[in-house]
Amino acid sequence: MQPILEVSSLTKLYRGSGRGIREVSLRLEAGDIYGLLGPNGAGKTTLLKLITxxxxxxxxxxxxxxxxxxxxxxxxxxxVGCMIESADFPDFLTAWQYLRQSARFYPQVTEQRMEEVLDTVGLLGVRQEKIKGFSAGMKQKLALAAAxxxxxxxxxxxxxxxxLDIEGTVMFRSLIRRMSAEEGTSFLISSHMIHELEQLCSRAGVLAGGSxxxxxxxxxxxxxxGTLEDFYMKQIREKGELQGA
Structure with a gap:
């Protein structure tokens, strides 16, 4: 079966610092939920930016x-849907206006679908409010809805x-599981919340030192x-990447 995503020997090095990623290869199949783990500066966000x-x-x-x-x-x-780095929005728009702008890139998206995703993330009741009044967690939910x-x-x-608060985190887990099981959606998730990934992911990879x-x-x-945390810490210690984690 053809993979959903195949990354082969992907490399990006930043001048000066030498940071980035080196010869990274991975693949995702339909329905995979893949957790990407690594210390700060390991190259996780760089990898996601390169993929997109x-x-x-x-x-x-x-x-x-x-x-x-x-x-x-x-x-x-x-x-492909994505949410990379901190959510950033034009404050003068409402949540509904923002999703409507996003929907312009996808002819198949209806207003019913917009209402559905806002309801799923818990923002349907505030869809006409300006984003400038949203908390960080509400903005994160809106970014997830757009993705x-x-x-x-x-x-x-x-x-x-x-x-995200506790309810938001539970919503997130439920959404990922449902989309994977019912729609065959694949996910590549970079996170430091290792216990969340353990509950969600079918596979995980450790990115350290750019590899x-x-x-x-x-x-x-x-x-x-064992636990995913034990596995991760063992790999980081063995590779000498614990500093800065």
Whole structure:
């Protein structure tokens, strides 16, 4: 079966600091929920930006749904939703206006779908309020709503639970599980909330020093009596990457 996402030998190094990623390769299948773990500065956000084309790679390839993103960007990204780094919105818009602007890129998105995603994230009741009055958690929910609005087949999420309260975190888990099980949606999630990832993810990878050190089946770790946190800390210690984590 053709993978949803295939990253091959992806490399991006920043001048001066030398930080970035080196020769990273991974793949996601339909319905995968993949957790990307790593210390601060390990290159997690850089990897997500490279996958979406927000920054240019020094080497390697990104293939989405069998399409080389560097050659056919629009076609490759047509079924991808993303939320990368902190949510940033024009404060003068309402939540409804923002989603309506986002929907212009997806002809299949209806007002009913807009209401559905706002209801799912708990913002339907405040859809006519200006975003400038939203808390950080409310903005995070709106960013998540925009990411899943067109029913994408792959969703990339960078620290998606930042700012969310307990109810918001429970909503997030429920949404991810439902989309994966019912719609076959794949997720690549970068997060420091390792206990959340343990509950959600089918697979996980540890990114440290700009390289993908190891991948593991999460359910297999749990069945063996371990935890994702134990697995992560073991890999970081062995690779000498604990400083700055």
């Amino acid at each position: 084309g927000l920054i240019r790679a020094d080497g390697g390839t990104v293939t989405l749904f069998g399409v080389d993103r560097s050659l056919h960007h629009e076609q490759a990204m047509a079924n 899943v609005l067109p029913r994408p087949k792959l969703v990339l999420l960078d620290e998606p639970t930042n700012g 993908l050190k190891i991948e593991a089946d999460v359910s297999g770790l749990v069945l063996e009596g």
